[in-house]
Ligand SMILES: Nc1ncnc2c1ncn2[C@@H]1O[C@H](COP(=O)(O)OP(=O)(O)OP(=O)(O)O)[C@@H](O)[C@H]1O
């Protein structure tokens with residue numbers, strides 16, 4: 122599979138607009154790119170439109186009555202908008218959805234096999250072993266029902282499941298959600314080692330901006346459906362606006378998650 | 394005692410038919426949350442198709458079997474193409490209504506082509522019954538039970554080990570994520586409708602061989618419905634087992650109380666069971682998601 126991946130497996134989203142129910146504008150005129158071999162992060166508070174963008178790329182807005190109404194999404198030079206969701210997976214684009222969304226009453230192994238639904242059985246068996254070697258913790262639990270695993274183990278299954286099809290673009294929607302810092306560190310280490318291993322492009326959606334920027338190469342900041350900043354990860358980490366609004370570093374030197382910042386801002390608005 | 398055992402055995406035999414139909418209900422419900430109210434009619438239609446083939450081929454068993462398979466694939470494909478696919482994205486309820494319309498349509502078409510009189514299925518075996526511990530068993534009934542067991546094992550293995558079968562269970566849990574894994578849900582529906590029609594068709598031919606082929610085959614679908622509810626509508630094997638239970642209960646009620654109670658006994662059983670277990674004996678309680 123990997124050898125067939127086109128050299129220029131780049132994702133380009135250009136001037137995308139997404140409407141839900143034909144009226145709710147969740148994404149407005151957003152453009153960004155992800156190149157192979159890089160981690161690009163999409164940052165932004167609740168409701169900024171991050172998940173909506175991933176759903177648009179995966180072609181699963183339909184069931185939620187959403188649609189890409191303007192703009193284009195291309196991958197490796199080909200438009201994705203006309204493809205069905207399974208066609209997009211076959212093109213090598215896979216996402217780890219927000220909140221992991223494991224098939225809770227299937228076993229760990231069955232979850233992983235589902236990730237390899239589009240590949241041949243022999244390939245599936247090979248990929249299975251490579252996922253177990255990436256996440257050795259899962260080996261002992263392979264026949265356990267996925268719903269009974271810990272949050273961290275579930276996230277490993279979710280990522281492993283996405284890797285089963287040897288994607289050339291891996292999209293992760295808030296992989297740190299609800300996990301202990303130690304586990305998050307482990308997950309993020311796995312993500313950056315994936316990038317270092319080569320041909321894969323990674324689009325990382327996060328609320329935890331600091332953490333995301335430390336492993337990313339480039340970042341975009343979304344606010345109410347639009348891109349308000351973008352730049353190299355190092356630039357974003359150093360920029361004063363970002364520090365103030367997205368890293369919560371202005372007055373208090375401590376780490377604040379974006380959620381805190383957002384609450385802080387909302388409180389400020391109410392007080393004003 | 395032997396009266397009781399005979400009732401139980403006869404109940405198992407008819408229950409196996411219910412169980413097969415109930416498996417069909419469950420397979421479709423599992424992947425799409427649609428209750429297919431045309432299940433009995435599909436069984437009847439395929440039964441009639443194989444009846445016509447049997448008539449013209451001097452009841453050649455391989456050709457009858459082939460006609461069941463071809464009929465099931467054809468019926469499954471047609472329904473998926475012209476009824477299920479156009480309704481994708483519409484509320485599930487609309488599709489359920491469509492299956493009711495489909496049932497009426499099939500009944501009308503069958504009536505037009507084959508008429509309303511029941512026929513004896515060509516070549517249906519009338520071999521001498523075998524007696525075992527005072528229970529009289531027709532060879533064809535034993536064959537039916539063997540087919541039932543084989544289908545249960547086959548479907549179990551399919552859902553457990555085949556990637557498409559696993560995808561069916563996955564889709565039952567979270568159909569959106571199934572899409573994210575590259576599953577084409579419409580293709581999955583097609584497989585579900587074909588398997589369900591195939592099992593119904595097999596049940597239909599066996600039923601026709603034991604009793605007769607006639608428009609009343611369609612009613613078996615309604616009699617089998619409690620079996621699927623009892624077993625848990627999304628549990629294929631549970632539904633299959635539910636069929637046996639309903640068959641036996643019906644027969645015991647008919648044998649010990651009055652034959653009039655036979656028809657309602659199944660519904661009484663599900664009333665009681667659903668009060669204790671709202672999701673049926675083996676149904677999955679929906680897992681709340683945020
Ligand atoms: N199915 C839907 N129907 C209507 N509006 C929706 C739907 N899904 C999301 N929205 C709206 O679209 C906007 C963007 O939502 P989205 O889920 O993309 O945000 P997000 O950035 O992923 O937020 P979070 O960090 O909370 O996951 C929000 O205002 C949300 O209310």
Ligand SMILES: [Mg+2]
Nearest residue numbers: 171172173219
């Ligand atoms: Mg989101």
